[in-house]
Amino acid sequence: MSIITLKGRVIVAGNCKGKALVTDKPITFLGGVNPKTGTLVERGHDLYGQKITDKILCFPHGHGSTVGSYVIYALKKHGLAPRAMITENADTVVTVGAIIAEIPMLDQVDIKQIKTGDIVEIRTVDDSALVKVLREKSQCI
Amino acid sequence: MYLTREEERILDGERGWAEQICMQILAKLGDLFGANQLIPIASAHISGVSYKTLGDAPIEFLKALTENNAKAKVNATLNPSSIGQMLFQNKFPKKFHARQKTILELFQKMHVKPVLTCTPYYIEKPALNAHLAWAESSAAIYANSVLKAWTNREGSPSALAAAIIGKTPDYGFHQAENRKATTLVKIEAKLRSEADYGALGILVGKKLQSGIPFFQGLKPLENDCLKQLGAALASTGNINMFHYGQMPKEEIEKMVITQKELEQTAKNLSTAGSETKPDLVFIGCPHCSLNEIKQIAQILNGQTINDSIRLWICTSRHIKQRAAPYIEAIQKTGASIITDTCAVVTWTHILGINTIMTNSAKTAYYAPTLNKAQTIFAPLEECLKTALQP
Numbered sequence: 273m274s275i276i277t278l279k280g281r282v283i284v285a286g287n288c289k290g291k292a293l294v295t296d297k298p299i300t301f302l303g304g305v306n307p308k309t310g311t312l313v314e315r316g317h318d319l320y321g322q323k324i325t326d327k328i329l330c331f332p333h334g335h336g337s338t339v340g341s342y343v344i345y346a347l348k349k350h351g352l353a354p355r356a357m358i359t360e361n362a363d364t365v366v367t368v369g370a371i372i373a374e375i376p377m378l379d380q381v382d383i384k385q386i387k388t389g390d391i392v393e394i395r396t397v398d399d400s401a402l403v404k405v406l407r408e409k410s411q412c413i
Numbered sequence: 414m415y416l417t418r419e420e421e422r423i424l425d426g427e428r429g430w431a432e433q434i435c436m437q438i439l440a441k442l443g444d445l446f447g448a449n450q451l452i453p454i455a456s457a458h459i460s461g462v463s464y465k466t467l468g469d470a471p472i473e474f475l476k477a478l479t480e481n482n483a484k485a486k487v488n489a490t491l492n493p494s495s496i497g498q499m500l501f502q503n504k505f506p507k508k509f510h511a512r513q514k515t516i517l518e519l520f521q522k523m524h525v526k527p528v529l530t531c532t533p534y535y536i537e538k539p540a541l542n543a544h545l546a547w548a549e550s551s552a553a554i555y556a557n558s559v560l561k562a563w564t565n566r567e568g569s570p571s572a573l574a575a576a577i578i579g580k581t582p583d584y585g586f587h588q589a590e591n592r593k594a595t596t597l598v599k600i601e602a603k604l605r606s607e608a609d610y611g612a613l614g615i616l617v618g619k620k621l622q623s624g625i626p627f628f629q630g631l632k633p634l635e636n637d638c639l640k641q642l643g644a645a646l647a648s649t650g651n652i653n654m655f656h657y658g659q660m661p662k663e664e665i666e667k668m669v670i671t672q673k674e675l676e677q678t679a680k681n682l683s684t685a686g687s688e689t690k691p692d693l694v695f696i697g698c699p700h701c702s703l704n705e706i707k708q709i710a711q712i713l714n715g716q717t718i719n720d721s722i723r724l725w726i727c728t729s730r731h732i733k734q735r736a737a738p739y740i741e742a743i744q745k746t747g748a749s750i751i752t753d754t755c756a757v758v759t760w761t762h763i764l765g766i767n768t769i770m771t772n773s774a775k776t777a778y779y780a781p782t783l784n785k786a787q788t789i790f791a792p793l794e795e796c797l798k799t800a801l802q803p
Contacts, residue, residue: 283441307470338548338568339461342471349473362445368570371437372474 286376293327301340310352329354334366344369431483435574443582457576460548461569463758486579530729546575550647594627606792611774614645685787691770697727698773
C-alpha cells in the first residue's frame with residue numbers, strides 16, 4: 273500500500289472517504305450526465321458509460337451550460353451523486369452545483385496524482401484540504 | 414469577501430434555507446472571482462427556462478426554493494420558454510407541455526416575471542451604469558456594450574440567486590478596469606446588413622476566444638445590427654462586451670478582418686445546399702425590436718407568403734402589443750408572430766422542420782446542433798423574399 277498526500281482548497285467543506293474515478297477531461301453535466309441513473313453519457317468521453325455515484329469524482333473542471341448545477345442537485349436528490357468532487361480549477365457550474373447539493377468539493381488539487389480505483393480520503397479544515405490517496409502496491413508497478 | 418452583518422445573518426440561515434443557499438452561492442462565487450463585497454443590482458434576468466434545453470434537472474431545486482418561500486427582491490425576468498403562445502397548442506407530447514408549465518409556475522411563485530424574452534431591455538431599459546445580474550449571453554453583452562449598464566455573463570443559478578438576494582458579487586464587468594478594450598479590430602470588410610454584423614461577431618468571437626474587442630470604423634446604423642453582432646460574439650467567444658466609437662487611448666493588440674474572411678464566415682453559416690428550400694424562415698433571434706417589426710411589415714408590404722414555407726417572426730408579448738398595427742399587417746401575409754419562445758429553444762424537428770433560413774448568425778451557428786436542422790443564412794430582405802416566392 274502506498275500513500276500520497278495532496279493539498280487543495282476547500283470549495284464546499286466535508287470529510288469523506290471513497291473510491292476515486294478520475295478523468296483528465298472536463299465534465300459537462302447538462303446532457304453529459306444522466307441525473308436519473310448517475311451515468312456519464314457524453315459520447316467520446318473517457319468515462320462514458322461509467323457511474324459517478326458514490327465515487328470521489330476527480331476531473332479538471334466543469335464545462336457547458338450553467339444549468340448543469342441543477343443536474344448535480346438532481347443527482348443528489350435521487351441518491352446518485354458523487355460522494356465528493358475534486359477539481360483543478362473550480363468553475364461556476366460545478367461550484368454552484370456542489371453548494372446547492374451539499375457535496376464536498378475541492379479545487380487546486382493535482383489530480384494527475386490520483387488514479388481510478390485509488391481510495392481517497394478528504395479532510396477539510398477551514399479553507400485548506402488534505403487529500404490522502406491510498407493505492408495498492410500492485411497498481412504502482 | 415466582506416459581508417455586512419445583515420448578509421452574515423442570511424448566510425447563517427436566519428432568514429431560512431432559500432436565502433441561505435442563495436447567499437452561499439453569491440459569497441462563494443465572490444470569493445472565487447476575487448470580489449470584495451456584494452453590490453445591489455437593479456434587475457436580474459434568468460436563463461434556463463426552456464424545457465427543451467433544461468429537461469427535468471432544475472425542477473427539484475426550483476421546487477425546494479419555492480417551498481422555502483424564496484421571492485425575488487428586484488425586478489427579475491425570464492428568458493424564452495420552449496412553447497410559444499397560440500401556435501404550439503398540442504403540437505408536442507403532453508409531458509413537454511406539462512413540465513414547461515411547471516417550470517414557469519415555479520418561477521412565478523418566486524415573483525420572477527414570465528416575460529419569456531431574450532430582449533428584456535425593450536421592456537425596461539436599464540439605467541446608464543446600472544449594475545445588473547443578467548444571464549442570457551446576448552442580453553448581457555448588449556447591456557454592457559450598447560446600453561452601458563454593468564453585468565457579468567451570469568449563469569442560470571447565479572442570476573436566480575442574485576434575484577432572490579437582490580445583490581451580486583462585485584467582480585469582473587462590475588469594475589471599470591475590467592471593461593476596457595483589449596483588442597483593436599480593424600474592419601476592412603463592408604458591413605451591408607444585420608447579417609454581416611452577425612457574421613462579423615461569429616468570426617471575431619472565434620478568433621479572439623475571450624477579451625473585449627474595440628471595433629474601429631464601426632458606424633452603427635441601427636442598434637439592431639449591434640444586437641446581432643453581440644449575440645454572435647457571445648456564441649463563439651467567451652466575450653461579454655465590445656466597444657465602438659471613441660478610440661481607446663492605450664495601445665492594444667490589433668486584429669484585421671478582411672472582406673474575404675467575412676464572406677467565408679457568412680458562407681459557412683449556411684449548411685444547406687444552394688438548391689435547398691427552407692421549411693422555416695425564422696426572424697427574431699434575438700427577439701425582434703419594434704423597429705425590426707416595422708421593417709418586416711414594410712418589406713412584406715401586404716403580399717402573401719408561400720404556403721409551403723412557414724415564416725416565424727419571434728418577439729416578446731410586450732413588443733407585439735406595442736407594434737399592433739404592423740403585427741396585424743404581418744399576420745395578414747400568412748406569417749406567424751410568435752411570442753414566448755424562438756426556433757432555437759423549441760422542438761422544430763417535431764414540427765417537421767429540417768431546414769431553417771434565418772438572418773441571425775447566432776441561430777445559424779446553433780441550429781445544426783440544437784435543432785438538428787440545416788441552415789441558410791441570409792439578410793432579412795432575402796429571407797422574407799424567399800418566403801414570398803411562389
